[in-house]
Amino acid sequence: MTLDRVKKGQSVKILSISDGLMRIQAIRFGFAEGAVINCEEVIPAGPIVIRRCGQQVALGRQMAGKIDVAIN
Amino acid sequence: MAHCHGPDLTETIKGDKRIVLAGNPNTGKSVFFNYLTGLYVDVSNYPGTTLEISHGRIGSDVVVDTPGVYGISSFNDEERVARDIILSADLVVNIVDATNLERDLFLTQQIIDTGIPVLLVLNMMDEADRHGFTINVELLSELLGVPVIPAVAVKKIGLSELKDNLSLARPGNVTPGVQHLLDAMIGRVANKGEALLLLEGDNIIADRHGLEPGEYREEIYSRRRERVNIIVGYAVEMDSERKSFSQTLSGLMIRPITGIPMLALILFGMYKAIGVFVAQTVVGVTEETIMIGMFEPAVRELIGEFTALDSPLGQILVGEFGVFTMTFTYVLGLLMPLVAGFYFFLALFEDSGYLPRLATLVDRLLTGMGLNGRGVIPLILGFGCVTMATITTRLLASERERIIAIVLLGLTIPCSAQLGVIAGILAGLGGQYVAVYVLAVFSVLVMAGTALNALLPGNSSDLLIDLPPLRVPRLDNVIRKTATKSYNFIKEATPLFALGALLVSVFQLTGILKFLQNLLAPITVGFLNLPPEAATAFIMGIVRRDFGAAGLANMSLSSIEATVALITITLFVPCIAAILVLFKERGKKEAAIIWGGSWVVAFLVGGMVAQLFNLFGQESGAAAPLVMVSFIFMTTIIAVVCSVVKSRKRKSIVV
Ligand SMILES: Nc1nc2c(ncn2[C@@H]2O[C@H](COP(=O)(O)OP(=O)(O)OP(=O)(O)O)[C@@H](O)[C@H]2O)c(=O)[nH]1
Ligand SMILES: [Mg+2]
Numbered sequence: 001m002t003l004d005r006v007k008k009g010q011s012v013k014i015l016s017i018s019d020g021l022m023r024i025q026a027i028r029f030g031f032a033e034g035a036v037i038n039c040e041e042v043i044p045a046g047p048i049v050i051r052r053c054g055q056q057v058a059l060g061r062q063m064a065g066k067i068d069v070a071i072n
Numbered sequence: 073m074a075h076c077h078g079p080d081l082t083e084t085i086k087g088d089k090r091i092v093l094a095g096n097p098n099t100g101k102s103v104f105f106n107y108l109t110g111l112y113v114d115v116s117n118y119p120g121t122t123l124e125i126s127h128g129r130i131g132s133d134v135v136v137d138t139p140g141v142y143g144i145s146s147f148n149d150e151e152r153v154a155r156d157i158i159l160s161a162d163l164v165v166n167i168v169d170a171t172n173l174e175r176d177l178f179l180t181q182q183i184i185d186t187g188i189p190v191l192l193v194l195n196m197m198d199e200a201d202r203h204g205f206t207i208n209v210e211l212l213s214e215l216l217g218v219p220v221i222p223a224v225a226v227k228k229i230g231l232s233e234l235k236d237n238l239s240l241a242r243p244g245n246v247t248p249g250v251q252h253l254l255d256a257m258i259g260r261v262a263n264k265g266e267a268l269l270l271l272e273g274d275n276i277i278a279d280r281h282g283l284e285p286g287e288y289r290e291e292i293y294s295r296r297r298e299r300v301n302i303i304v305g306y307a308v309e310m311d312s313e314r315k316s317f318s319q320t321l322s323g324l325m326i327r328p329i330t331g332i333p334m335l336a337l338i339l340f341g342m343y344k345a346i347g348v349f350v351a352q353t354v355v356g357v358t359e360e361t362i363m364i365g366m367f368e369p370a371v372r373e374l375i376g377e378f379t380a381l382d383s384p385l386g387q388i389l390v391g392e393f394g395v396f397t398m399t400f401t402y403v404l405g406l407l408m409p410l411v412a413g414f415y416f417f418l419a420l421f422e423d424s425g426y427l428p429r430l431a432t433l434v435d436r437l438l439t440g441m442g443l444n445g446r447g448v449i450p451l452i453l454g455f456g457c458v459t460m461a462t463i464t465t466r467l468l469a470s471e472r473e474r475i476i477a478i479v480l481l482g483l484t485i486p487c488s489a490q491l492g493v494i495a496g497i498l499a500g501l502g503g504q505y506v507a508v509y510v511l512a513v514f515s516v517l518v519m520a521g522t523a524l525n526a527l528l529p530g531n532s533s534d535l536l537i538d539l540p541p542l543r544v545p546r547l548d549n550v551i552r553k554t555a556t557k558s559y560n561f562i563k564e565a566t567p568l569f570a571l572g573a574l575l576v577s578v579f580q581l582t583g584i585l586k587f588l589q590n591l592l593a594p595i596t597v598g599f600l601n602l603p604p605e606a607a608t609a610f611i612m613g614i615v616r617r618d619f620g621a622a623g624l625a626n627m628s629l630s631s632i633e634a635t636v637a638l639i640t641i642t643l644f645v646p647c648i649a650a651i652l653v654l655f656k657e658r659g660k661k662e663a664a665i666i667w668g669g670s671w672v673v674a675f676l677v678g679g680m681v682a683q684l685f686n687l688f689g690q691e692s693g694a695a696a697p698l699v700m701v702s703f704i705f706m707t708t709i710i711a712v713v714c715s716v717v718k719s720r721k722r723k724s725i726v727v
Pocket of ligand 2: 102115122140
């Protein structure tokens with residue numbers, strides 16, 4: 001499943017990120033492969049808001065589509 | 073204070089020691105900079121406030137404030153600038169957000185890996201406490217190998233400790249497994265920092281040394297991430313979090329169902345405060361009573377001592393467009409209260425943390441225009457000053473997005489001074505004309521955005537933005553920011569207004585004004601259906617659009633005429649200061665195209681509104697709604713055509 005399919009309130013584990021540049025950025029942001037994140041908000045046809053510890057990040061939908069996750 | 077930008081930067085800033093403030097965006101670097109140097113650079117609650125390098129002194133050393141970055145690489149302009157400054161540092165004061173250590177320590181560890189002496193400031197300890205984080209400062213310091221100073225910058229805790237302990241900075245513990253890679257590289261380049269970035273595949277550093285970029289980026293990044301997670305695991309204890317009020321509010325701001333009404337409410341509040349209260353009540357006093365009622369007669373009397381008021385010189389100095397009368401009445405009496413009002417609201421936007429949430433809310437809308445949600449930040453700041461906002465476009469990720477944002481700013485966003493006057497005039501016209509004005513300008517924004525998105529090659533980047541916690545704006549910062557920006561407005565606008573007033577007076581005395589009015593008449597009278605004198609406002613608008621708008625304020629126009637004139641002046645050429653920044657940021661060609669294009673679009677759209685009103689019958693009550701429907705129709709067609717073109721293009725690339 002990709003991150004753009006996740007429902008609000010679900011907690012997921014990041015399995016892989018297909019886009020190279022995005023993978024590097026994710027490592028820096030702290031939600032690299034293996035990280036567990038919470039889906040805080042899903043804007044219809046818009047961004048996904050995720051939370052990891054104290055940090056809240058809004059991710060564009062297309063980008064979320066390139067992130068493979070599994071329900072935790 | 074000096075602002076500079078460009079490759080020579082690293083040489084131009086000189087001091088005994090160079091102390092560089094570095095850290096992720098929005099961690100409080102600028103608060104520390106202001107404290108250490110006694111200067112004031114903007115402090116706001118959104119990532120990407122600082123986009124220019126500022127520097128100041130502390131004793132014989134120099135302190136440099138940098139744009140926040142998540143790492144030092146060459147991903148975008150900001151990172152390239154920050155990278156060079158950091159690599160040239162004698163010591164780095166790394167400011168981190170104590171509530172976000174997993175994110176922030178990545179940069180910390182990267183800087184440590186460059187071998188530069190580091191002092192870590194653990195800022196936002198107040199929020200860490202509130203969120204139930206317990207941080208073992210000694211252990212953190214031991215694991216990283218650098219001194220750590222806890223701080224709450226906004227409460228002045230830890231500031232003087234930092235100042236007293238700058239000399240304690242030292243190189244820290246390199247990420248395990250990276251040292252041997254560095255050792256192999258270090259003989260080939262000048263220093264450890266460059267060796268590291270070379271290993272991490274930094275193209276620009278590689279080019280500088282004529283070497284191939286290394287291929288260890290992912291490996292080193294992953295090791296570093298692992299190391300940081302381990303450190304955080306040892307040094308930080310977290311309570312499971314309760315949902316706070318600010319998080320609930322944040323959710324309401326982001327979700328369209330509640331977010332859009334909230335935005336509408338905020339805008340309506342601003343309109344009431346600025347368009348009605350400031351533009352009418354306050355300006356009534358400052359412009360009418362003080363400037364026209366007291367200041368102008370006094371100046372006239374004074375000048376009358378030296379020269380006859382109806383002589384050409386008297387006319388130029390204190391006549392209808394007098395350099396001494398009109399300049400000050402407009403700048404101080406009319407515009408100053410409006411500008412201050414706007415900056416006050418913008419400061420609240422900036423400091424509360426609302427902007428990144430707004431970016432999330434409107435992301436969907438902006439992707440259609442080739443921007444992502446982040447683009448809303450320069451667009452909103454453009455309502456303060458388009459010139460400043462043009463610089464803010466640097467926070468956008470790609471060149472393509474910067475171009476789109478800059479065109480939209482130059483074309484459709486009225487700056488505070490202009491919008492204040494416009495809101496004041498509109499408030500007197502009634503709801504339906506306000507709606508026509510807003511809709512027409514908004515349509516142009518959407519049409520220009522979708523068209524550019526379809527025409528420009530490539531694709532825009534996707535949204536990725538940190539949502540900092542919502543914070544109650546600090547009153548002292550809000551006031552300081554409002555005052556600083558209002559003062560800058562006076563400083564910049566006064567000479568230009570004086571120049572404009574001088575020009576218009578001379579034109580009037582020599583008959584050139586009449587000539588130009590007649591020259592423009594086919595457009596102003598024939599197409600826009602305005603009285604010939606309206607041309608004067610457009611001529612004034614070439615200097616600054618707010619000057620033009622102010623000119624309109626003193627003309628008696630019918631509701632339709634006023635609406636048409638306001639739409640035209642809004643879309644009219646960006647002010648001289650904005651054009652100069654455009655030249656600098658984008659080059660001659662783009663600046664010239666934007667300037668010339670504004671003429672065409674302004675008169676075309678203004679004329680269209682006028683002609684549509686004609687068509688639907690000026691007197692009929694249905695005219696305004698019909699004009700609006702026409703614009704919605706037109707915008708929809710253009711938007712659909714553009715998105716079809718865009719998706720065709722995308723497919724043809726994929727195939
Ligand atoms: N609660 C709290 N807020 C702080 C503290 N330090 C700074 N802030 C707030 O954090 C926000 C960011 O501060 P800035 O100084 O603009 O951050 P910056 O690191 O310069 O940000 P960029 O220029 O965007 O990289 C502002 O709203 C500050 O008021 C702190 O110790 N506690
Ligand atoms: Mg800053």
